[in-house]
Amino acid sequence: MAVGHAEGPGQNLLLTRLEDVISWARSNSLWPLTFGTSCCAIEMMMASGASHHDLARFGAEVTRPSPRQADLLIVAGTIVKRMAQPLRTLYEQMPEPRYVIATGACVISGGPFIYHSYSSLRGVDDVIPVDVYVPGCPPRPEGLFYGILTLQRMIRERAGLKHPEERRAPVTAALPEGITKQEIQAEMLELFEAQGRRNVHEEYRRTVSDPGAKGAYPGRGERG
Amino acid sequence: MKKAVRGHAPDADALKERDQDLLQLLQSLLGDEIQSHRHGMDMLELVIRPESASSVSRLLRDSEGLEFDYLMDQTAVDWLGRREIRFEVVYHFYSTKHNRYLRCLAPVPESRPEVSSLYELYKAADWYEREIHEMYGIRFAGHHDMRKLLMYDGFKGYPLRKDYSMKGRQPLIGPGSRQES
Numbered sequence: 001m002a003v004g005h006a007e008g009p010g011q012n013l014l015l016t017r018l019e020d021v022i023s024w025a026r027s028n029s030l031w032p033l034t035f036g037t038s039c040c041a042i043e044m045m046m047a048s049g050a051s052h053h054d055l056a057r058f059g060a061e062v063t064r065p066s067p068r069q070a071d072l073l074i075v076a077g078t079i080v081k082r083m084a085q086p087l088r089t090l091y092e093q094m095p096e097p098r099y100v101i102a103t104g105a106c107v108i109s110g111g112p113f114i115y116h117s118y119s120s121l122r123g124v125d126d127v128i129p130v131d132v133y134v135p136g137c138p139p140r141p142e143g144l145f146y147g148i149l150t151l152q153r154m155i156r157e158r159a160g161l162k163h164p165e166e167r168r169a170p171v172t173a174a175l176p177e178g179i180t181k182q183e184i185q186a187e188m189l190e191l192f193e194a195q196g197r198r199n200v201h202e203e204y205r206r207t208v209s210d211p212g213a214k215g216a217y218p219g220r221g222e223r224g
Numbered sequence: 225m226k227k228a229v230r231g232h233a234p235d236a237d238a239l240k241e242r243d244q245d246l247l248q249l250l251q252s253l254l255g256d257e258i259q260s261h262r263h264g265m266d267m268l269e270l271v272i273r274p275e276s277a278s279s280v281s282r283l284l285r286d287s288e289g290l291e292f293d294y295l296m297d298q299t300a301v302d303w304l305g306r307r308e309i310r311f312e313v314v315y316h317f318y319s320t321k322h323n324r325y326l327r328c329l330a331p332v333p334e335s336r337p338e339v340s341s342l343y344e345l346y347k348a349a350d351w352y353e354r355e356i357h358e359m360y361g362i363r364f365a366g367h368h369d370m371r372k373l374l375m376y377d378g379f380k381g382y383p384l385r386k387d388y389s390m391k392g393r394q395p396l397i398g399p400g401s402r403q404e405s
């Protein structure tokens with residue numbers, strides 16, 4: 001946000017564009033629609049409802065039971081073809097500007113149902129436009145947070161007040177700059193270890209070195 | 225090598241003995257309606273004619289000593305290429321009074337895929353039969369509402385039939401949808 005600052009005698013002034021202020025406010029008060037169809041929705045509830053992760057930090061915890069009060073649609077879970085029309089109707093009922101986050105493999109591409117399913121949608125972007133894709137099966141709450149933060153940045157930087165419906169190229173919730181995948185993996189392993197009270201590092205290393213070994217990560221030999 | 229047996233599968237002879245009086249009762253009540261019977265691995269199985277499924281079920285439900293008052297499950301099997309009569313509708317009955325199970329099988333030919341409906345007897349049959357009709361294309365005579373249950377209205381074909389094309393893609397219908405490739 002472009003901000004100018006001026007001080008006169010006995011007063012403080014903040015100079016900015018109205019559009020920037022509104023985008024800033026809008027990005028910090030996203031109201032998601034209460035909509036979930038399968039396991040990703042459990043993870044979404046974990047993120048938005050449970051106190052451990054506390055979505056309220058980012059101003060997006062007020063899930064609305066009516067599409068007319070919501071401006072963020074988090075599509076969480078497999079969308080079957082029968083559900084496609086109600087989903088589109090929900091999207092149409094939301095007031096503009098409206099944003100869509102697609103979480104999980106099923107919503108992005110069809111996931112495990114991509115091959116021979118007669119009933120599942122292969123990617124929700126067949127039906128509604130998607131702003132942010134969050135990969136995972138399902139993504140952890142942190143993943144969803146990153147998707148929401150990405151959307152917030154998008155709203156602040158690019159979505160204009162004058163053109164709220166102008167669609168930009170969808171973004172994938174990519175890795176933050178300067179952080180590698182290996183670092184995230186190591187951190188996740190540590191988290192698992194802290195929760196499960198077992199040495200996951202060691203088990204992981206053993207599985208990698210000896211695929212036949214038994215442990216938390218079944219090697220190929222074990223699966224046959 | 226010993227053949228693997230599922231969890232708590234009871235002994236076959238014990239099952240036969242347990243179901244002996246049930247079978248006698250059924251034979252005396254149903255008579256010719258029973259085309260054949262078999263002691264399955266978990267319960268007694270009767271083969272009945274599809275057009276008499278409703279009347280047989282009424283007897284099963286209302287006769288003294290049987291009282292099969294609970295339709296646990298109703299589904300169908302497609303025996304394409306394996307049997308002469310292609311389809312088979314499967315009923316699972318349970319008697320809460322006598323704690324007894326019974327399975328009825330109704331072979332349905334492809335040329336005339338029609339079974340009499342159990343909707344009037346068991347309300348549970350309502351959605352079972354709608355699903356079977358949608359997935360296998362078997363009609364239920366006497367059912368009040370044969371609309372699709374799980375798929376959308378424009379869907380063509382019967383997806384659980386063995387000859388339904390696995391790679392077949394149907395266009396999505398409705399507002400804003402684009403053709404699926």
